[in-house]
Amino acid sequence: MSKLMKIFTGDSFILSIVAIIMGLILGALVMLIGGYDPFEAYSALLTRVYGDSYNFGEAIREMTPLIMTGLAFAFAARTGLFNIGGEGQFLIGMTAASIVGIHVHGLPVYIHAPLAVIAGAVFGGLWAAIAGYLKAARGVNEVISCIMLNWIGLYLSNMIINNYALLDGENRSVDIQPTASIAIGWLSEMMGNARVHWGTVIALLAAVFFYIFMWKTKQGYELRAVGFNQDASKYAGMNVNRNVVKAMFISGAFAGLGGAFTVLGVFGYQSVMASSPGTGFDGIAVALIGMNNPFGIILGSILFGTLTYGSAGMSFSADVPPEIVRIVIGAIIFFIAAQGIVRWVLKPFYAKRKKEKVL
Amino acid sequence: MDTATPVVELKQITKRFPGIVANDSISLKLQKGEIHALLGENGAGKSTLMNIVFGLYQPDEGSIEIDGKPVIIDGPNRAIELGIGMVHQHFKLVQPFTVTENIILGSEPRKGARINYRKATEEIRKLSEQYGLRVDPNAKIHDISVGMQQRVEILKTLYRGADILIFDEPTAVLTPQEISELMEIMQRLIQEGKSIILITHKLKEIMQIADTVTIIRRGKVIDTVKKTETTPQELAEKMVGRNVSFKVDKKAAEPGEVVMHMENILSKNKDGMAVLNSLNLQVRAGEILGIAGVDGNGQTELIEALTGLRHVDGGKITLHGKDITNLTPRKVTESGVAHIPEDRHKHGLVLDFSVSENMVLETYYKAPYNKNGFLQYDEVDKKATRLVEAFDVRTPSIHTMARSLSGGNQQKAIIAREIDKNPELLVAAQPTRGLDVGAIEFVQKQLIAQRDQGKAVLLISFELDEIMNVSDRIAVIYEGQIVGEVLPEQTNDQELGLMMAGSTVKRGAAHE
Numbered sequence: 077m078s079k080l081m082k083i084f085t086g087d088s089f090i091l092s093i094v095a096i097i098m099g100l101i102l103g104a105l106v107m108l109i110g111g112y113d114p115f116e117a118y119s120a121l122l123t124r125v126y127g128d129s130y131n132f133g134e135a136i137r138e139m140t141p142l143i144m145t146g147l148a149f150a151f152a153a154r155t156g157l158f159n160i161g162g163e164g165q166f167l168i169g170m171t172a173a174s175i176v177g178i179h180v181h182g183l184p185v186y187i188h189a190p191l192a193v194i195a196g197a198v199f200g201g202l203w204a205a206i207a208g209y210l211k212a213a214r215g216v217n218e219v220i221s222c223i224m225l226n227w228i229g230l231y232l233s234n235m236i237i238n239n240y241a242l243l244d245g246e247n248r249s250v251d252i253q254p255t256a257s258i259a260i261g262w263l264s265e266m267m268g269n270a271r272v273h274w275g276t277v278i279a280l281l282a283a284v285f286f287y288i289f290m291w292k293t294k295q296g297y298e299l300r301a302v303g304f305n306q307d308a309s310k311y312a313g314m315n316v317n318r319n320v321v322k323a324m325f326i327s328g329a330f331a332g333l334g335g336a337f338t339v340l341g342v343f344g345y346q347s348v349m350a351s352s353p354g355t356g357f358d359g360i361a362v363a364l365i366g367m368n369n370p371f372g373i374i375l376g377s378i379l380f381g382t383l384t385y386g387s388a389g390m391s392f393s394a395d396v397p398p399e400i401v402r403i404v405i406g407a408i409i410f411f412i413a414a415q416g417i418v419r420w421v422l423k424p425f426y427a428k429r430k431k432e433k434v435l
Numbered sequence: 436m437d438t439a440t441p442v443v444e445l446k447q448i449t450k451r452f453p454g455i456v457a458n459d460s461i462s463l464k465l466q467k468g469e470i471h472a473l474l475g476e477n478g479a480g481k482s483t484l485m486n487i488v489f490g491l492y493q494p495d496e497g498s499i500e501i502d503g504k505p506v507i508i509d510g511p512n513r514a515i516e517l518g519i520g521m522v523h524q525h526f527k528l529v530q531p532f533t534v535t536e537n538i539i540l541g542s543e544p545r546k547g548a549r550i551n552y553r554k555a556t557e558e559i560r561k562l563s564e565q566y567g568l569r570v571d572p573n574a575k576i577h578d579i580s581v582g583m584q585q586r587v588e589i590l591k592t593l594y595r596g597a598d599i600l601i602f603d604e605p606t607a608v609l610t611p612q613e614i615s616e617l618m619e620i621m622q623r624l625i626q627e628g629k630s631i632i633l634i635t636h637k638l639k640e641i642m643q644i645a646d647t648v649t650i651i652r653r654g655k656v657i658d659t660v661k662k663t664e665t666t667p668q669e670l671a672e673k674m675v676g677r678n679v680s681f682k683v684d685k686k687a688a689e690p691g692e693v694v695m696h697m698e699n700i701l702s703k704n705k706d707g708m709a710v711l712n713s714l715n716l717q718v719r720a721g722e723i724l725g726i727a728g729v730d731g732n733g734q735t736e737l738i739e740a741l742t743g744l745r746h747v748d749g750g751k752i753t754l755h756g757k758d759i760t761n762l763t764p765r766k767v768t769e770s771g772v773a774h775i776p777e778d779r780h781k782h783g784l785v786l787d788f789s790v791s792e793n794m795v796l797e798t799y800y801k802a803p804y805n806k807n808g809f810l811q812y813d814e815v816d817k818k819a820t821r822l823v824e825a826f827d828v829r830t831p832s833i834h835t836m837a838r839s840l841s842g843g844n845q846q847k848a849i850i851a852r853e854i855d856k857n858p859e860l861l862v863a864a865q866p867t868r869g870l871d872v873g874a875i876e877f878v879q880k881q882l883i884a885q886r887d888q889g890k891a892v893l894l895i896s897f898e899l900d901e902i903m904n905v906s907d908r909i910a911v912i913y914e915g916q917i918v919g920e921v922l923p924e925q926t927n928d929q930e931l932g933l934m935m936a937g938s939t940v941k942r943g944a945a946h947e
Contacts, residue, residue, distance in 0.1 A: 292809055292810060292812075293808050293809050293810060294799060294800055294804075294805045294808050294809065294810050295808065296810075297792070297799055297810050298799070298800075300785075300788070301785050301788065301796070304785045304786070304787045304788065305781070305784075305785045305786065305787075307781045307782050308781065308782050308783065308784060308785050308796065309785075310744065310764065311742075311744065311764060311774070311776060311782040311783070312764070312765075312796040312797045313763065313764040313765025313766075313768055313797055314765075315763075
């Protein structure tokens, strides 16, 4: 577990923390320019999220799918793929879970709920595997196919709900069977009916799975080798194309799980959506903040979830427009991507350390 | 001559990078009209020093004087102003542009708003004649030979008024004929009053052309000597810091049965052109077959075809009589072929993997490294530790990223991995490229040791010396065909050079 320790002491962790601080400072500056009090705003934000159990539970609800889409993006990135299709995979996962949750009858809860969750994972994975297959067999750039699959996924989901599960007169599906629900009733009651669900637990386990799979198994070794250097992998006798499809499937399964949780744990039904919910794209941001590390992603989604969920509180009690939070998030990502700037800020500290090393 | 003001004088230059002192108070004087060779192993700090002179790096300590005046060179533009020109190892030319267009790029002579091509062409023609470069200013870069491209690079510096020319490993990409032409050009430049710094690790060239040699080891100047007062042996010892033998020690080969047989191999590239054209080759057990040839004549394709990385469109490859044509790379490996690839960064290693992880790149899926789908890192590390010790791979730890090892140690790691597979046929493609004398010695010894154990070794190299010294038999490749076979003791550089250029065909010399 020395690797785990390295995450918290390593160079990249420090860089992330500094980038986050710099992003928060930049957001504060924007607030000052706009004539708002940044201290009041940030404290309102934190109070909203961590002030009472209901809001805390709801913030966790906000974070959970972000972990999944973040893992999805990071998994693909670790294998050298740019899976920008988390959005579509999320939606397909949602729809698959809805259909199983609505149309399968008479199963006990311990079979029905897992079945619906698994359906979300499998179909999210298959959706991503389409892009993987196109890349492997036809050389189609996965970015392009993923973007197209996002749109296809959105309208296909709407079409399925409209045709097979629509609640009469409403713009949403009928409710899922109670046996398919993964909500944690007793905890929900304790937390003032905040919509907490088992998906959060699965998300944390998924991060652990990500870690073990990627760094402990033979398959993970192969995927990482392909991700770092396709030529060397080919030379070493690995089947690069097959690995691309596999990697996309697993990546998509993560995103699909996130979608399944949203239906089975939070709403209990699926809306007909006018536009994409954006969770898949936010996952990219989370993965960037978490430096594509599964545990970093958990921290990243806590940050991201806190900021977005808390932004409502910020506008409510400090009268700061919630869009400011988007500026903060944007700035954090910017500083993480532009590590040169952060290193430049840290230069005085590093210079000191370097001198010690040389002497 | 020592009393004259040097054209370039470096005083106590020190440059530090995180964790390493690349140049440790280096002093160097370049006299007018001399060729000053900078000799050192890879990673000795030659390139860092020259990048400082060319303004790409700033020294942490020390100063530079040009013609006795202290200067600060804060960028390549300033260096050019001061009359310093650099001929890089990897040419920086725009392929579809003409020679003239490439040379004037960045300092185009103008006539109103237009570029005055006529004036530029004229000027380049004149320069080319003056220095005996024989470059056609209107030729396109992709139509001219590598040697000619290098002359364009030289012209580029001259066009910008350089008096001090830095050559960075200029002969690495040239054929023997081109090398001797380059030597003549350098002499001509000196006659015309230029001064040259030659970066190299090839002793032969230094003895041929340099006036003064400065030897650098681990960032420090070991010595500066006149060429006339030294010997290659002495230079090598100073460069490496210990005794080295040039003679490759080996017994006579005892070739056994044919291990690998390539018959009428045909392979086409994307455009349908045959890159391997009815190629025939045999390697026997207990012999090293060297493939000589100019870069780009099918060597890469030959290896790829043999190792399963390239589709063979016709012909047959057998290993111990077993057909291995168009098998997957994994199947080829499993049938007993080990491959030290040409490009160790592209094919040989996953640079972002640790040394340990790289050691099982081809065997990770087998027991004991793989157990029920889980990688047994204990076993992997055990193997890595064993190989690192046996092959003297210098690495801080087996968990160090392969990226941070020096080229020589990366190569040792690859060789360790490949030899450890105990192959029937060892394919070594340019195994000593970019390595210093010490590492070259090591690699060549390993190849010979494999041969002595009765393995078949196929050696591809662009270094004629290596081919001549290490091989038991030499096959010359030209335009995708084996155009001749000779025995090293019955041939010489000149004959091989001509065969490599495709002008003579000699067959059967090695078939008694």
